[in-house]
Amino acid sequence: MATNPSTYALSQSSESKQRLQQRRRLFQETDWTRSDGRSFHQCRPAFLRTGATNAASGSAYAEFGVTKVIVSVFGPRESKKAMMYSGTGRLNCNVSYTTFSTPVRGQGSDHKEYSSMLHKALEGAIILETFPKTTVDVFALVLESGGGDLPVIITCASLALADAGIMMYDLVASVSVSCFGRNLVIDPTSEEEACQDGALMITCMPARNEVTQLTLTGEWTTAKINEAMELCLDACSKLAEVVRSCLKEAASG
Amino acid sequence: MAASSTSGSGRDIGGSGGGLAAGEMEVEAYRRLFPLPFYERHLLDSVRPDARPLHRARDTSIALGPVASADGSALVKIGDTTMLAAIKLEVMTPSADAPDEGSLAIEFHMPPICSPIVRPGRPAEVAPVISKQLSDVIVSSGMINLKELSLISGKAAWMAYLDIYCLNADGSLFDAALLSAISSFSHLQIPLVSLSDDGRVVAVPGDLLEDKSTPELVNKERKLLLHSIPFSLTCILHKKYILADPTAEEESIMETSITVVLDSSERLVSIYKPGGSVLAHTSTVKDCIVLTKHRMKELQNILEDSLSAMEVV
Numbered sequence: 001m002a003t004n005p006s007t008y009a010l011s012q013s014s015e016s017k018q019r020l021q022q023r024r025r026l027f028q029e030t031d032w033t034r035s036d037g038r039s040f041h042q043c044r045p046a047f048l049r050t051g052a053t054n055a056a057s058g059s060a061y062a063e064f065g066v067t068k069v070i071v072s073v074f075g076p077r078e079s080k081k082a083m084m085y086s087g088t089g090r091l092n093c094n095v096s097y098t099t100f101s102t103p104v105r106g107q108g109s110d111h112k113e114y115s116s117m118l119h120k121a122l123e124g125a126i127i128l129e130t131f132p133k134t135t136v137d138v139f140a141l142v143l144e145s146g147g148g149d150l151p152v153i154i155t156c157a158s159l160a161l162a163d164a165g166i167m168m169y170d171l172v173a174s175v176s177v178s179c180f181g182r183n184l185v186i187d188p189t190s191e192e193e194a195c196q197d198g199a200l201m202i203t204c205m206p207a208r209n210e211v212t213q214l215t216l217t218g219e220w221t222t223a224k225i226n227e228a229m230e231l232c233l234d235a236c237s238k239l240a241e242v243v244r245s246c247l248k249e250a251a252s253g
Numbered sequence: 254m255a256a257s258s259t260s261g262s263g264r265d266i267g268g269s270g271g272g273l274a275a276g277e278m279e280v281e282a283y284r285r286l287f288p289l290p291f292y293e294r295h296l297l298d299s300v301r302p303d304a305r306p307l308h309r310a311r312d313t314s315i316a317l318g319p320v321a322s323a324d325g326s327a328l329v330k331i332g333d334t335t336m337l338a339a340i341k342l343e344v345m346t347p348s349a350d351a352p353d354e355g356s357l358a359i360e361f362h363m364p365p366i367c368s369p370i371v372r373p374g375r376p377a378e379v380a381p382v383i384s385k386q387l388s389d390v391i392v393s394s395g396m397i398n399l400k401e402l403s404l405i406s407g408k409a410a411w412m413a414y415l416d417i418y419c420l421n422a423d424g425s426l427f428d429a430a431l432l433s434a435i436s437s438f439s440h441l442q443i444p445l446v447s448l449s450d451d452g453r454v455v456a457v458p459g460d461l462l463e464d465k466s467t468p469e470l471v472n473k474e475r476k477l478l479l480h481s482i483p484f485s486l487t488c489i490l491h492k493k494y495i496l497a498d499p500t501a502e503e504e505s506i507m508e509t510s511i512t513v514v515l516d517s518s519e520r521l522v523s524i525y526k527p528g529g530s531v532l533a534h535t536s537t538v539k540d541c542i543v544l545t546k547h548r549m550k551e552l553q554n555i556l557e558d559s560l561s562a563m564e565v566v
Contacts, residue, residue, distance in 0.1 A: 053335075053366055053367060053421045055368050055369055055421060055423065055501065059366070070366055070420060071366070072366035072367075074369050096364055096365075096373070098337075098362075098416065099414070100320055100416055105341045105343065105414055139364070139366045139373070143320070144320060144321070144322060
C-alpha cells in the first residue's frame with residue numbers, strides 16, 4: 001500500500017522547484033504582475049456572510065480569493081469542569097484545516113500556533129467581564145488555504161462573535177503585507193507567501209485606533225515597516241467597514 | 254404554525270407537561286421544557302414543527318466542484334445539515350494480492366464548528382461510526398469498480414482519498430454524508446497521466462495534450478463509471494409514527510432510528526437500526542423501505558439536475 005516515490009509517484013517536484021526559483025527571481029524585480037491581476041496595494045475581494053452554522057450561537061463564512069474559512073462561536077457556556085473559578089469570562093480558540101485545504105493532501109502544516117494567535121488577537125477586543133464564570137468557544141475551519149489564512153480567520157472570527165452577540169469594544173480586522181525586495185504586496189496569496197522576504201500582519205480595532213496584534217517576520221527596514229503599517233491600518237479600516245455592512249445586511253433581513 | 258397548534262386550545266397535556274396548560278406558556282419555552290409532549294401534539298395532527306408532513310424529507314441541494322484543489326468535490330445540503338466532500342487522487346503501488354485494483358480511503362470528519370457537542374480534542378462518537386458505515390455501503394454496493402482505478406497492473410494504481418466534513422450537523426448525518434460522497438464521485442475528473450523516461454507516473458497538463466512530443470497517455474478515461482449508486486433515508490420511529498429525514502432536535506428527543514440504503518436498481522444495500530426503545534415490526538421496516546424508494550427517485554433527479562447543470566457551464 002505504501003507509496004514508492006522513487007519509481008511511481010505523481011511527481012512534479014523537479015518541475016515545481018524550477019518554477020519556484022523562477023518566481024523568486026521574478027518577485028525581486030521592481031515590476032511584475034500578480035497571478036490574480038491585482039495591483040500591489042490591492043486586497044482580494046472579500047466575501048463575508050453570517051449564519052453558516054445554525055447550531056452555533058453565531059457563525060460566519062469568509063471567502064478571500066481561494067482562501068475559504070468558516071468560524072463558529074459557541075457560548076457563553078459552562079466552562080470545562082477542571083477550570084478554576086474565574087470572575088471574568090474565558091475565551092477558547094481553535095483553528096483546524098481540512099485535509100484538502102492544500103494542493104497536496106496531508107502536506108500542509110498543521111498551523112498549531114494559529115489557535116493561540118487567534119486567541120491573542122481577539123482577547124483584547126472582547127469584553128470578558130460581560131460573561132463571568134463561563135466560556136466562549138471560537139472554532140475555525142479552513143476549507144481551502146490560499147494565503148493570508150490567519151488574517152482571514154481573525155476577521156471572520158470577529159464577525160462570528162458579533163453575530164453571536166458577544167460584547168466587543170469594536171470589530172477586529174486583520175490584514176497582512178509581504179515584502180519583496182523594494183515592493184510591498186498587500187494580502188498575499190500562498191504562492192507569494194512562499195517567496196516573501198518578510199511579512200507583517202496587523203490586527204486592529206479601527207474605530208478605536210488600537211492594535212491588538214502585530215507580527216513581523218523576516219527582513220525589514222524601519223522605513224518599510226512604517227509604510228507597511230500605514231498600508232495595513234488603512235486596509236483594516238476598510239475591511240472593518242465591509243464586515244460592518246455585512247452585519248447590517250444580516251440584521252435588516 | 255407551531256403556535257396555533259399548541260397555544261390555541263389551551264387544554265391540558267398529559268405526560269411531563271401535566272398540570273400546565275399549553276396556552277399559558279410561551280411556545281418556545283414549552284418546546285424546550287417538554288419536548289416530547291410538544292412533538293406528540295404535532296404528530297397527532299400529522300405535522301412536524303417545521304411544517305413538514307411526517308414522511309417528507311427536507312429540501313436538498315447539491316453543488317458540484319466547490320473545492321478547486323480537489324479532483325472531485327461536492328457540497329450537499331439537506332435542510333440545514335451541510336456536508337462538504339472532496340476526493341484527491343494519488344498514485345500508489347497496488348498491493349500484491351490485488352495487483353490490478355486501486356483503493357479507496359473514506360473518512361468522515363466532524364470538526365468542532367459543526368455542533369455544540371463536539372469540542373477540540375474530544376471528537377464526536379458518531380464520526381467513526383458514520384465513517385465505517387460509509388465505506389461499508391460504498392464498497393458493498395459495488396458502485397465503484399476498483400479495477401477502473403488501476404493504471405499499470407502491479408505497478409501503479411490510484412488511491413482515492415475521500416474526506417467528508419460536516420459543516421453543520423442538523424440530523425440525518427449519514428444520509429447527507431452518503432449523498433455528498435456519491436456526488437463527489439460523480440464529479441470526479443481523473444487526471445491524465447503518462448510514464449516519464451525514468452519510469453515515473455507524471456501528470457500531463459491540459460495544454461500539452463495536443464502536443465505530439467508528449468509521451469503516450471497511460472489512462473484515457475477521465476470519468477469513473479458508477480454502477481448502481483446507493484441512496485439512503487433515515488427515519489425516526491416513535492410509537493406508530495415514522496418520521497423521515499429527522500432534524501437534530503427530533504433525533505435527540507425520539508431515539509429509535511432506522512437507516513435504509515437502496516441502490517439505483519432498488520436493491521437493498523443495507524438496513525441499520527442501532528437499538529433504541531422502539532422495536533420495529535416487519536411492516537414498519539417495509540414502510541421505511543417504501544419511503545426510501547420514493548426518496549431515492551427524488552435524490553436521483555436532484556443529482557442528475559446538478560450534473561447536467563455542470564455540463565452546460
